[in-house]
Amino acid sequence: MNFDPLLKYINNYIDLTDDEIAFLKSKLIIRKYLKGQYIVQQGDICKYECFVLKGCTKTFYVDKEGQEHILMFSIEDWWTSDMGSFITQTPADFNVQCLENSELVMFSYDIIEDLYREIPKLERFFRQIIERAFVASQKRIVRSFSLSAKEQYLYFRDQYPLIEQRIPQYMIASYLGITKEFLSKIKSQLILEQ
Amino acid sequence: MNFDPLLKYINNYIDLTDDEIAFLKSKLIIRKYLKGQYIVQQGDICKYECFVLKGCTKTFYVDKEGQEHILMFSIEDWWTSDMGSFITQTPADFNVQCLENSELVMFSYDIIEDLYREIPKLERFFRQIIERAFVASQKRIVRSFSLSAKEQYLYFRDQYPLIEQRIPQYMIASYLGITKEFLSKIKSQLILEQ
């Protein structure tokens, strides 16, 4: 049970005393999932915000035509959840599924208010990480507006080289909002170009 | 100088004492802008998060081809800013421009830390509104993935009927990520259908 990567991450934003760390740890659990297992399922109420200690997840949405759209991948030191479902405790729009055997720190809805009350600094911490998540989400909208599929792929490859290696290509296509056939075409074009 | 709409809005999330309200008001300013004026310009450092008391703004981005892409409209009781620039105090990616004569409450970067220190509840307040903004942004990505242009327009019209009336059609096209000509075609199709 090793919370170190989480504590190190939190330490980038706020300073916690030893007592606070002990309290925090007492409220959290680490959970292991196997490849293929779901952390959140569309329609369920999302009970946790999760910090990835180890492994890799995808957050996706199945539309009315049955098509899967990937919104996000999360690897070590990232967060995952359906925040819309979590904050309102209403049915989730998204699924979160493990692409590898994974290990996550679970912040449960039932304890998060206790955490904020006992350690008000955590309110600051979460405000700051959500600000960043929001900015990243807005930038993604900008890219989808102003970049071609090829440019978006190059951006992804450049920004997340580690993710690209761990994930099948058809999932990257889904993340980029294009078909796997078209991504394949883009990649063969890129090979010809160099 | 009437802060009432802001105070009423904050009151949906947290309870402030009279002293806290007085302190908050002492740190804020209300500023009036004319139609066409810029609140934030691409490249500048965004100094303010703004709450709209009156009027209407657009947040947009000019890409390398010189094309304008609108990310957001803000009307009464909404927020506007370039949050990425604000939180990191680096050059803004976006412009925020008034589409009507407007009146805004300005939360300056220089005072916001004082506010958090004096009134820790505000940290909670901002955490909550940013959580919502993030969820809304993710949902917009989902819509752009899984809805056709016509469906996205119908969604916009349904969700923001008041905004549609106040804004020229070519800006709505830009917000939806389509050309004004294509939106015009969609609207004439919709008229034929009913």
Add this chain to the structure above:
DNA sequence: AATAAATGTTAAACTAGATTAACATCATTT
């Protein structure tokens, strides 16, 4: 009232990316 500027429409030609379908390669299980 006349003019100019801003906004909106229509239609033809074009293109980025989707769809379909057949095949190729790789990994896993027996």
Add this chain to the structure above:
DNA sequence: AAATGATGTTAATCTAGTTTAACATTTATT
């Protein structure tokens, strides 16, 4: 080693949305 399932490629055809360009309508200015 063969067989199965998962992943990736190629190419032909199709379509949602773009581009261009000409014109129409509305609003603001003199």
